[in-house]
Amino acid sequence: MSDRTPFLHIDRRGDGPDVLFLHGLDSDSSVWGPTVDLLAGDHRCVSIDLPGHGQSPSPDDPAAYGREAVLDDIDELITDSTRPTTLVGHSLGGYLGMAHVLTRPSVLSGLVLVSTGPGFRDQAARESWNERVEASAPKYGVTSTAAGIALHIDSMVIDRLQEIDIPVALVVGSDDRAFLGANDYMERKLPNVTRTTVEGARHYVMKSNPETVADAVRSITNQLQ
Numbered sequence: 001m002s003d004r005t006p007f008l009h010i011d012r013r014g015d016g017p018d019v020l021f022l023h024g025l026d027s028d029s030s031v032w033g034p035t036v037d038l039l040a041g042d043h044r045c046v047s048i049d050l051p052g053h054g055q056s057p058s059p060d061d062p063a064a065y066g067r068e069a070v071l072d073d074i075d076e077l078i079t080d081s082t083r084p085t086t087l088v089g090h091s092l093g094g095y096l097g098m099a100h101v102l103t104r105p106s107v108l109s110g111l112v113l114v115s116t117g118p119g120f121r122d123q124a125a126r127e128s129w130n131e132r133v134e135a136s137a138p139k140y141g142v143t144s145t146a147a148g149i150a151l152h153i154d155s156m157v158i159d160r161l162q163e164i165d166i167p168v169a170l171v172v173g174s175d176d177r178a179f180l181g182a183n184d185y186m187e188r189k190l191p192n193v194t195r196t197t198v199e200g201a202r203h204y205v206m207k208s209n210p211e212t213v214a215d216a217v218r219s220i221t222n223q224l225q
Contacts, residue, residue, distance in 0.1 A: 008073055009055035011047045014040030017221040018085040020077060021047040022093025024115075025133070025150045026140035027204075028054025031090065034210035039217060046077060050093075052146025065148040071100050075107075084109035084224040088217055090206060091115050091179075092150050098157045101164050110220035111168045114213055115203045117182030118158040126152040161189040167223050168193045169216040173201030173208075194219065 011029055013036055021032040029047035036045045049056035051064050051073070063069055074096070078085045087108050089097040094116025101108050120126045130151045137147035168190050172183040174197050187195050196216060198209050206213045 007057055008051065009049040010077070011036075013045045014043050016043040017224065018078070018083050019043050019045050019217060019221065020074070020085060020087045021045065022074075022087065022089040022096055023047075023050065023053070024091030024093055025053075025142065025147065027090070030054070031204070032088075032206060035088075035206050035213045035217070038210060038214035043217070043221065048074075048077065050149060052142050052149065058143055058146055060145065062145050062148050065146055067096070067099055067153065068103075070096060070149060071103060074100060075104065078107060084221075086110035086112065086217060086220050086224065088112040088213070089114065089116060091117075091203070095119060095157060098161075098164060101166060102157065102160050108166065109224050110166055111164070112171065112213070112216045112220055113168060113186070114171045114205055114216075115173065115176055115179050116170075116186075117179055118161055118186055119152045119155060121155040121158050126155070161186060162191060165191050167220050169220055170195040171205055171213055171216050172197055173203065173205050174199050175202045176205075179203070 023029055023031050028049045032047045036047065039045055052058040085108055087097040094113035097111050098118060120129060133147050133150045134144060137144045170183050170186060170193060172179055183195060187193055196212060198205050198212050201208050
């Protein structure tokens with residue numbers, strides 16, 4: 001994993017297999033703290049604040065929050081790695097991980113998708129999602145411009161799920177009703193997938209059950225050694 005520093009805030013801990021952590025829309029890299037605590041003894045854990053979140057800058061240019069721009073930022077962290085890299089993403093972070101695999105093949109070696117969905121095939125559903133994101137930006141603590149990072153511009157990810165042939169581990173809470181159906185769908189469509197449903201957990205599984213997320217990461221990195 002590259003030691004070059006893009007404009008994003010980065011936290012690096014530990015040594016071992018490379019693991020990159022991406023948070024969701026309404027959080028920052030600190031949300032991974034309990035999981036990283038469990039992994040940093042034998043993994044190289046890199047957590048970033050996405051643009052407009054946490055300690056990363058908040059550019060005024062909406063283009064900085066577009067999918068390709070953010071994936072380019074992620075590239076700065078992983079394309080120089082000589083070892084397999086596993087991306088662990090929560091919600092938006094997991095969606096970005098899938099988009100990265102589909103648009104940049106052979107870079108990432110494994111995915112752990114925590115409380116994640118693949119987007120929407122139906123245009124009306126995408127528009128409804130985008131309206132909710134824009135309306136909720138103040139509640140999420142991000143600017144309306146920064147909330148653009150979570151807008152769905154197309155159905156690319158959900159349409160191409162079957163092309164993601166690297167190992168994928170799904171982790172979802174049994175009470176995360178907004179994402180249970182999405183995980184059912186991904187479990188059917190992804191060709192190399194395992195799933196853990198955490199009883200009683202909700203959207204922030206890595207907060208309530210960090211050991212389950214850490215186990216999912218190990219299940220992937222052990223396959224890659």
